[in-house]
Amino acid sequence: MFRPRTSFAAGALLLAASLGLTACSDSGSGDEGAEAKTLTLWHYEGPTSAMGVAWNRAIELFKASHPGVEVKFEEKSFEQIQQNAGMILNSDSAPDILEYNKGNATAGLLSKQGLLTDLTEQAGKRGWDKALSPSLQTTTRYDDDGIMGSGKIFGIPNYGEYVMVYYNKDLFAKHKVAVPTTLAEFETALGTFTKAGVTPLSVGGAEYPAQQILYELALSKANRAFVDDYQLYKNKVDFHGPELTFGAQAFADWVAKGYIAKNSAGIKAEDMGVAFTQGKFPILISGSWWYGRFATEIKNFQWGTFLFPGNTLHPGSSGNLWVVPTKSKAKSLAYDFIDITMQPEVQALLGNSGGVPVAADPSKITDEKNKELIANFATISSSDGLAFYPDWPAPGYYDVLVGGVQGLINGSKTPEKMLDEIAKPYNDNLADLGK
The missing domain is CATH 3.40.190.10 (Periplasmic binding protein-like II)
Incomplete structure (x- = not known):
């Protein structure tokens, strides 16, 4: 491969x-x-x-x-x-x-x-x-x-497609938040909104968007070898290694700090997107497939995009x-x-x-x-930065990840338990393939 x-x-x-x-x-x-x-x-x-x-x-x-x-x-x-x-x-x-x-x-x-x-x-x-x-x-x-x-x-x-950060420029200006360039700056920005009583992230935990956030966080600690191991089965993956452990723990921390609303566990992707177009949230993290729709439907505020701060790898592919x-x-x-x-x-x-x-x-x-949208994709693709999507590796894994991330949002699962839960079907699939 x-x-x-x-x-x-x-x-x-x-x-x-x-x-x-x-x-x-x-x-x-x-x-x-x-x-x-x-x-x-x-x-x-x-x-x-x-x-x-x-x-x-x-x-x-x-x-x-x-x-x-x-x-x-x-x-x-x-x-x-x-x-x-x-x-x-x-x-x-x-x-x-x-x-x-x-x-x-x-x-x-x-x-x-x-x-x-x-x-x-x-x-x-x-x-x-x-x-x-x-x-x-x-x-x-x-x-x-x-x-x-x-x-x-x-x-x-x-x-092609890739995951990025959509943001409400008007809300960023109102709360004097600058576009972050590192994960630390991003978390500071999220904290600024929560201190002002604003939940910063529009999240759909009942479908794919929430797991993309967790994957972005894991990719902040990952390299190409991790992606090849996870997606292409080149080597065994340690689900309690630094990448996925950081992703799960940071996601849980974001919930605890109010960056992600606990009721988002039951919100679908469509409702997440509509809430952003209505100006209810300053930030949405999801794919380029929303871009054209936002360009058409957002009428009452200025918006823009940036790549997940600090990452060289991003969820995306053809x-x-x-x-x-x-x-x-x-x-x-x-x-x-x-x-x-x-x-x-x-x-x-x-x-x-x-x-x-x-x-x-x-x-x-x-x-x-x-x-700019197309140029950003060219930059990611040409630098070998496409990391595919977290639900790809095993049959039925989409539902496994949805359930796992929902558990982190509603507090029913610890990061450690969630990682154990998603490791089993992944490893079972490898066994079925004789890997």
Whole structure:
């Protein structure tokens, strides 16, 4: 398994030179979709998000280039697909193409179970492999055990993503808080808000956002070797080592100090984001997928972003994958749709809507804030700073981490107990793999 080292910019610029990427019908693929007249497509991006805007345009372009083909689009929630994908994709109700989470526990598991189409040949024929840098290809390739980083290509991303800190500039100015550059300065800023009676962090403990904060804290003490051990199983992970111990203890301390509200254990990601857009919290720590939505929906205050202070490693990767179920009845059409999401028009729209395109012409990105968003991703990617996500390593690990972090928020678990709890399924998965 390789380490991500090639820059985002190189992958982006390569597209213009290497791909024509016009929608075309796949001939000789041998799948039953050559004569299909319907494409059933699922994804879970909101219509005002950068991906939602770009993919709606991709659907329009697909319809224009495929007269007579009906597109049946269904927006699902992240949780619906996360919890039910295996069952659905193993049935006759499987869509022809869908957005799916990347990583060993999700796309890797489904590829191991034979539920996803091998896209390696299509990636070579259509130039997808050349459009994506090695850093971004880490999450597209899975070996026979479903472990990412090598093997066949089972999914194609058309955007990148990373976790950052969103902040309310008006509230920072009101409380005379400067943008921090170190973890110590960040904690001082959080303390300033709490002393003023303001809970600083908008947190969704019932879903993914809270565990991303814990992972950021752990990464403040980590290096690439730790990430490779944790994510790619290169060596055994000590769950009571300095990285995860610091992350769990610091997270618990943030709760005790009032930086994180105890009622956030029951708050979902959507409610967390809405609370930030309403100006109720000065800070939100989560992914770039919120960026376009905030740009559209925040009207009453100025806001900005910065990378988690002091970290050289950040949760992030390629974006979620377009995957084609093995039971897809329109595989050729699905491949054509993936092509369209990589076209210059869609990639530029993604970037100008607040997303992080993998193959856009930088000169076509006009908004200065969006340029900064994309440049930050390029900086992280080119410096080997993508640390993936904490829930990736084992099947069902997402729910394990949600429960573990909820325990830290509501005080039902000590950091030590929480780490023991999340270590067991991780190590059980290694045993199942013979590691």
